[in-house]
Every structure is written in C-alpha cells, then in structure tokens.
Amino acid sequence: xSDLHQQLVQMVDRMPAFSGSVNKxxxxxxxxxxxxxxxxxxxxxxxxxMAKILKLxxxxxxxxxxxxxxxxxxxxxxxxxxxxxxxxSIATMGMLPKAGPAGxxxxxxxxxxxxxxxxxxxxxxxxGVMPDKTTDYxxxxxxxxxxxxxxAQFMPQEMERALKxxxxxxxxxxxxxxxxxxxxxxxxxxxLAEKWQLPHTLVTCIKEHHSLEPNGGPNxxxxxxxxxNIIVKQVGFGCAGNLIEDRLPDxxxxxxxxELAELQESIGNLDEELEKANAFIRx
Amino acid sequence: xxxxTFRGVRGSIASPGPKTVKYGGNTTCIEVRTDSELIILDAxxxxxxxxxxxxxxxPLTCHIFISHTHWDHIQxxxxxxxxxxxxxxxxxxxxQDPVTGNGVQEALSRQLEYAFFPIREAELSAELEYIxxxxxxxxxxxxxxxxxxxxxxxxIDYGYKVSCGDKSLFFTGDHEWPYxxxxxxxDDYQLFKEHxxxxxxxxxxxxxxxxxxxxxxxxxxxxxxxxKGWGHGSFLSSIAMARDAGVKHCFFTHHEPTRSDEELEKVFQAALxxxxxxxxxxxFYLAQEGFTFEL
Numbered sequence: 001x002s003d004l005h006q007q008l009v010q011m012v013d014r015m016p017a018f019s020g021s022v023n024k025x026x027x028x029x030x031x032x033x034x035x036x037x038x039x040x041x042x043x044x045x046x047x048x049x050m051a052k053i054l055k056l057x058x059x060x061x062x063x064x065x066x067x068x069x070x071x072x073x074x075x076x077x078x079x080x081x082x083x084x085x086x087x088x089s090i091a092t093m094g095m096l097p098k099a100g101p102a103g104x105x106x107x108x109x110x111x112x113x114x115x116x117x118x119x120x121x122x123x124x125x126x127x128g129v130m131p132d133k134t135t136d137y138x139x140x141x142x143x144x145x146x147x148x149x150x151x152a153q154f155m156p157q158e159m160e161r162a163l164k165x166x167x168x169x170x171x172x173x174x175x176x177x178x179x180x181x182x183x184x185x186x187x188x189x190x191x192l193a194e195k196w197q198l199p200h201t202l203v204t205c206i207k208e209h210h211s212l213e214p215n216g217g218p219n220x221x222x223x224x225x226x227x228x229n230i231i232v233k234q235v236g237f238g239c240a241g242n243l244i245e246d247r248l249p250d251x252x253x254x255x256x257x258x259e260l261a262e263l264q265e266s267i268g269n270l271d272e273e274l275e276k277a278n279a280f281i282r283x
Numbered sequence: 284x285x286x287x288t289f290r291g292v293r294g295s296i297a298s299p300g301p302k303t304v305k306y307g308g309n310t311t312c313i314e315v316r317t318d319s320e321l322i323i324l325d326a327x328x329x330x331x332x333x334x335x336x337x338x339x340x341x342p343l344t345c346h347i348f349i350s351h352t353h354w355d356h357i358q359x360x361x362x363x364x365x366x367x368x369x370x371x372x373x374x375x376x377x378x379q380d381p382v383t384g385n386g387v388q389e390a391l392s393r394q395l396e397y398a399f400f401p402i403r404e405a406e407l408s409a410e411l412e413y414i415x416x417x418x419x420x421x422x423x424x425x426x427x428x429x430x431x432x433x434x435x436x437x438x439i440d441y442g443y444k445v446s447c448g449d450k451s452l453f454f455t456g457d458h459e460w461p462y463x464x465x466x467x468x469x470d471d472y473q474l475f476k477e478h479x480x481x482x483x484x485x486x487x488x489x490x491x492x493x494x495x496x497x498x499x500x501x502x503x504x505x506x507x508x509x510x511k512g513w514g515h516g517s518f519l520s521s522i523a524m525a526r527d528a529g530v531k532h533c534f535f536t537h538h539e540p541t542r543s544d545e546e547l548e549k550v551f552q553a554a555l556x557x558x559x560x561x562x563x564x565x566x567f568y569l570a571q572e573g574f575t576f577e578l
Binding site: 035036037040056057060061062066072073075076077078079080081082085086089131132133135 | 379381382384417418433435436437438439440461464465469470471473474475477478479481482485512514
C-alpha cells in the first residue's frame with residue numbers, strides 16, 4: 001500500500017481541476033478588472049483547486065508560521081495575485097473529464113461535495129458556531145471525498161470495478177475500494193491531506209468521515225461533515241458513487257441530540273442551500 | 284554600528300532627468316553597513332552606482348537580499364560589477380516562486396540569458412551563492428541578523444528587518460496593506476476583516492520599535508483609490524504603519540516615477556500637514572539617493 005500511496009502522491013501533483021472552474025478561472029483572469037471575490041468563490045467551489053492551493057500555501061515554500069485554513073485566509077496571507085496565479089497554473093493543467101473513465105460522474109460528484117459543504121456549514125451554525133467561523137465546516141465538507149477523484153483519475157479500472165461492485169453486491173464504496181484497491185478513499189484522501197500539510201481539522205474530516213467511532217476525540221467539524229454527508233445522500237442531491245445509506249454514528253446523534261430523520265427534518269427545507277450549489281455548477 | 288545609504292529610491296522604472304536630480308532616478312537599492320558586513324537590500328538600477336564605489340574593497344563578500352523579483356528590484360543585478368571579478372563572494376537571498384517552485388536564482392539566470400545580456404551566468408567570475416528564504420527565517424551575517432516577513436504585493440515580497448546590536452531597520456520592499464475584497468453587507472466581510480487584522484499584526488510585530496522604517500509610499504492619499512490593488516502604499520498607510528509600530532524614524536520611498544523633485548516635496552509637505560505630528564511621533568523623511576543615515 002505504501003508504494004501505491006507514494007505513486008499517487010506524485011501523480012496528484014499533475015491532477016487537473018473540474019471543467020467548470022477551469023473554464024471560469026481562465027475566462028475571469030483574462031479580465032484585468034475581475035473581482036477578487038468572484039475568483040475566490042470559484043476556487044472555493046472546486047475540491048481539487050481548493051486542496052491544491054491549500055497544499056501550496058501550507059507548504060515549506062512559504063514556511064508560514066500559521067496554518068492557512070481557507071482560500072480567503074490565503075488571499076490575505078500570501079496575496080491575491082499569488083492565489084490567482086496558482087489557480088491559473090492549475091487551470092492550465094487541463095480539466096477532469098465530465099464522465100470520468102471510472103464511470104464516476106464528475107458533475108454529480110461535485111454536487112455531492114458542494115451539498116455536503118453547504119449542509120455542514122448549516123449544521124455548524126445550528127450548533128452555535130458563529131457564521132464567520134464556519135469556513136472549516138464548508139471546506140471539510142467540500143474535501144471529504146477528495147480520495148475518490150484521485151482513484152477515479154489515476155486508478156480508473158480498479159475504481160470502475162469498485163463502483164460496479166457497489167451496484168451489484170450492494171456493499172459500501174469503502175468496502176468495494178478495499179477489495180479492488182486495497183485502501184478506501186477516506187484512507188487515501190487522509191494520507192494525501194496529511195502529506196499536503198493541510199490543517200489538522202481538514203485531515204480529520206477527510207480521513208474519518210466514515211468512522212463510526214469518534215477517533216481522535218470529539219470533533220464538532222467532523223461530526224457536522226459526517227451528518228451532512230449522510231443527509232445529502234438522503235435527499236438525493238448529487239452522487240459520489242456510494243449507494244448504501246449510512247446511519248448516523250451514535251456520537252454524532254448525541255452531538256445533535258437526535259436521530260437522522262429528526263435532524264434532517266429539524267434543519268428544514270434544504271432547497272435553497274442545494275439550489276445555490278446547483279446554480280454554481282450551472283454557471 | 285548600523286548605517287545605510289539610499290542608492291535608488293524610485294519606484295517602477297528608472298526616471299533620470301533634470302526633474303529628478305535631487306531625489307534621484309534610480310530604482311530601489313539600499314546599501315546597509317555594519318562594522319564588518321555589506322548588506323544590500325534590492326538590486327534595482329541603484330546597485331550599479333553602488334557597485335562603482337566598491338573597487339577598493341575587493342576581494343569582498345556581500346549579501347544581497349531581494350524583496351521580490353519585479354524588474355525595478357532586480358534590474359541592476361547583471362551590472363553588479365563585483366560579480367565579474369574573481370575573488371569576490373556574492374550571496375543572493377530571496378523568496379521562492381510558489382507557482383513554478385523556482386528559487387531566487389531563476390531571476391538572475393533568466394536576466395543573463397542570451398537574448399537579454401551578453402554574459403552568461405557561467406561566465407561570472409565571482410563566487411555566487413543563492414539562498415531561498417522561507418518566512419521568518421533568520422539569517423546571521425557577522426554582527427548582523429536579518430529576518431523577513433511576507434508583505435502584500437502582486438508577487439512574493441519579503442520585508443526585511445536588519446538588526447545589529449541594539450539597532451535595527453525595516454524595509455518593506457513593495458507593500459500595500461491588504462484591503463477587504465468583500466462589501467460590509469457580504470457574508471464574508473467580517474471573516475476577511477479578521478484575517479486582515481491578523482496579517483497586519485504579524486507585520487507590525489516584526490516592525491515594532493525598529494529605529495528606522497523604510498516604507499513603500501508610492502501614492503498620495505488622493506491618488507491611492509485609483510491604484511488600489513497595485514501593491515503600493517500611500518502617505519496615509521505609511522504614516523499609520525510607522526505610528527502603529529512605534530518606529531523612531533520613517534523614510535518614504537518608491538517615489539512615483541513621474542513625480543518631479545518639486546512635486547515630491549510638495550506632496551510630502553501636504554501629507555505632513557494632513558496627518559499632523561502627534562506627541563511621541565517619529566520623524567518622517569523622503570528617501571533621497573546618496574543620503575546616508577547612521578543609527
């Protein structure tokens with residue numbers, strides 16, 4: 001497995017971002033008057049761009065004395081123009097195919113990630129987190145499944161077999177990945193996130209989003225991402241290849257003081273949040 | 284002992300001519316001397332006149348710290364005469380390009396490519412060494428200590444603090460204080476504001492109570508709004524920085540290239556009147572080519 005990890009770490013450096021954001025970045029940055037906040041918004045809605053830029057700004061190149069936890073944070077600490085040029089350099093690597101060779105529909109994947117991000121943020125606010133402190137919730141939700149894109153891009157045959165196994169044998173994608181690849185997307189994503197020196201909270205969200213136990217101690221951000229991931233599947237918004245509906249782990253139920261159905265009902269109508277994500281994909 | 288001499292104070296592009304004789308037309312270069320060391324901050328065109336004064340010191344060792352690799356801060360480097368003479372040692376320090384991953388040597392190597400310059404890097408006779416710096420890295424050079432902090436400019440730009448004994452100076456390189464890209468009604472306005480406050484603190488902490496601040500002050504307060512985002516400071520932002528950091532002396536530099544000596548003095552006076560001195564305030568000066576200040 002460590003050889004495989006090593007191989008993937010090197011390949012991921014050349015991994016392109018999602019087609020919509022690549023197009024938008026190239027278009028926006030050819031206009032000298034492009035609004036910084038619009039540029040930030042595009043980057044913040046693409047898990048690949050987000051991960052790669054956070055990786056760079058947290059790397060030894062900068063050797064910053066603090067962890068950079070979001071694109072906005074990066075804009076202030078390393079400068080807008082640097083973030084813009086990083087985004088352009090990623091955009092010029094090409095783009096992920098809309099229908100990946102593994103059969104993972106990238107648009108549906110993106111909707112799933114954005115939906116999880118939005119709902120995780122909403123759940124964070126519900127737990128009393130101030131709106132301006134919910135960035136980690138959004139970023140954690142956006143990046144939680146990053147390992148899947150890496151598998152789909154670099155191990156398409158194995159991933160395709162794993163996705164088929166999910167359909168035919170009705171097992172979870174994690175189990176199917178373990179059988180076909182020898183590691184699941186949470187392990188791989190977590191390993192990459194660690195390697196990239198992403199902030200600890202994000203590493204945990206990626207690594208532990210399928211854990212039924214509170215590994216590493218109580219973690220409010222992770223619990224929100226776990227719940228959001230399940231809710232977004234329940235409402236059928238997007239799809240990231242996992243057809244088995246998870247149950248809410250006990251410690252997450254305890255965090256919210258209720259079971260899944262009640263939690264889902266209590267946050268009310270998600271149409272508005274999900275429509276925002278949908279609208280972004282459509283632009 | 285710590286003293287410095289301005290060798291270039293002009294921003295963006297060299298501006299020689301009868302209207303800039305007093306303050307000078309060369310782009311950024313500051314010669315810093317301690318008892319034992321020669322440290323040069325930036326290698327704009329001002330490094331050429333500096334290099335012509337150095338012959339008596341050959342063979343010499345000098346340390347050039349590049350704030351960032353925009354032309355006006357490196358353009359004089361290929362004309363830095365000590366690099367052509369065997370026995371000299373030139374050490375060049377700077378940040379890395381985060382997009383390409385290239386270190387500071389790339390800037391010089393590229394300037395010396397065939398299309399741009401007749402002498403190749405391999406033909407330079409002095410001993411050259413490049414050192415890529417990460418933020419807050421401390422470099423000890425003889426009796427001096429140099430640290431850096433990442434400033435805000437459309438490039439990776441380090442501000443450098445040079446300390447020697449109980450004396451210290453800070454040079455911003457090019458710098459514009461980050462501004463909020465969100466409007467007060469936007470969801471992210473407050474969060475961004477907090478990031479800005481943190482960033483300001485990280486810089487002010489580094490500059491706190493230095494004896495001398497040399498600060499990018501390209502624009503008047505009235506000119507600034509039209510130049511927002513270009514990466515330079517104004518009299519308003521520079522005076523606020525000097526006050527916040529509690530520095531003793533503050534030199535405004537990176538003079539706007541089209542500004543004549545007369546106009547420069549006029550806008551300087553106007554700025555001092557607009558932002559009147561407060562008790563305990565530092566002295567403010569216009570950086571002037573050839574001017575030496577001993578701390």
